[in-house]
Amino acid sequence: MAGVTDPDRCPGVLRPHSAADGALVRIRVPGGQTTGAAIGRLRRIAQQFGSGDLQLTSRASLQIRGLADPVPDSLIRAIRESGFLPSQTHDRVRNIVASPLTGISGGKADVRELIANLDAGLNAEPRLASLPSRFLFAIDDGRGDVSGMPFDLGYQAVDHHHGWVLLGGADRGLYVPARDAVPTLLELAHRFLTASQEFDHVWHVRDLADWATTVPGVRLVELPRGVMATPLGAVVGAASVQVPLALLTPAQATSVEACAAGPVVITPSRGLVLAGAAGRLPELAAVGLIDNPASPWSAISACVGAPSCASSLISTRAYATALAQSGSPLRRTHISGCERRCGAPAGDHRDLVAPRDAQLLTLGESR
Numbered sequence: 001m002a003g004v005t006d007p008d009r010c011p012g013v014l015r016p017h018s019a020a021d022g023a024l025v026r027i028r029v030p031g032g033q034t035t036g037a038a039i040g041r042l043r044r045i046a047q048q049f050g051s052g053d054l055q056l057t058s059r060a061s062l063q064i065r066g067l068a069d070p071v072p073d074s075l076i077r078a079i080r081e082s083g084f085l086p087s088q089t090h091d092r093v094r095n096i097v098a099s100p101l102t103g104i105s106g107g108k109a110d111v112r113e114l115i116a117n118l119d120a121g122l123n124a125e126p127r128l129a130s131l132p133s134r135f136l137f138a139i140d141d142g143r144g145d146v147s148g149m150p151f152d153l154g155y156q157a158v159d160h161h162h163g164w165v166l167l168g169g170a171d172r173g174l175y176v177p178a179r180d181a182v183p184t185l186l187e188l189a190h191r192f193l194t195a196s197q198e199f200d201h202v203w204h205v206r207d208l209a210d211w212a213t214t215v216p217g218v219r220l221v222e223l224p225r226g227v228m229a230t231p232l233g234a235v236v237g238a239a240s241v242q243v244p245l246a247l248l249t250p251a252q253a254t255s256v257e258a259c260a261a262g263p264v265v266i267t268p269s270r271g272l273v274l275a276g277a278a279g280r281l282p283e284l285a286a287v288g289l290i291d292n293p294a295s296p297w298s299a300i301s302a303c304v305g306a307p308s309c310a311s312s313l314i315s316t317r318a319y320a321t322a323l324a325q326s327g328s329p330l331r332r333t334h335i336s337g338c339e340r341r342c343g344a345p346a347g348d349h350r351d352l353v354a355p356r357d358a359q360l361l362t363l364g365e366s367r
């Protein structure tokens, strides 16, 4: 059974992680749905208390690094007042990824209301604060762009009125009216907790071998699915940009705040979609955000590496920069300072992993 000896150490706002560059807090942003003004508030907090950068994660969360350790109460207060800590008890379980372009372009339904209702429903159920902090909900608007990610419970729209509630992957689910999706997901989360409580350290639906098959009404299903990066550039009227190395600098965050005319969505591929801001792409590109799919930065990611992480002997960011500047045509590549491969993308990619003696990088394929 996976994860049996591995304690649940995922950070949150109320449970900071001590890194080599100071404490860090992870701020959940369900579905990646936020606004330019909210990004601006977090940018000011990151500059006042931490390194100044906002780090994007593959679950569309944001991290503030370089904090005093222990973190001051005034930081927690500032994050709460900025609207990013709606629950004291459920801080680390609000893990929801979703189709980033839902309601903006494409998809079979706009699932933004469903995301908000799922988050509210989670926060309203005291027992669900006990879900593992790695437990992930995936809400797919029917285009199949997030249902290929490893997730625990999900929903994939078929149209505005119906969809599949998915258990442990996109191949098994319950066909439900859209209005029943959130209650069904919450009920299944309770069932998972009940089933998992006889084991230690069960994090995921896949850790309970046959659990999903015992849920009444579950059927095998074939749905469109994949792990698709959000297209860059102008997407209908929206501006879609990649954040190099997933570190949004203060200048970039300031530009996002200035350019965002409507919602801002953090993507699982560590980019940002600014609704209604296609005309502002030149300003966003001027501060180093990537709007050109031909840019090598759209194909390179890296863990934070040295000196921010004590487990790394190399500066992954320096390697990534050298790779980006080499001019070589690239396939999707992730650079890691150790075998944990933090932040590696879910889809096909090439892994560059620093060996223990860090004399050179090894090359491996990951699927």
Ligand code: SF4
Pocket: 303, 304, 305, 306, 309, 310, 311, 312, 336, 337, 338, 339, 340, 341, 342
């Ligand atoms: S992959 Fe290793 S070196 Fe990189 S951030 Fe994770 S633990 Fe640190």
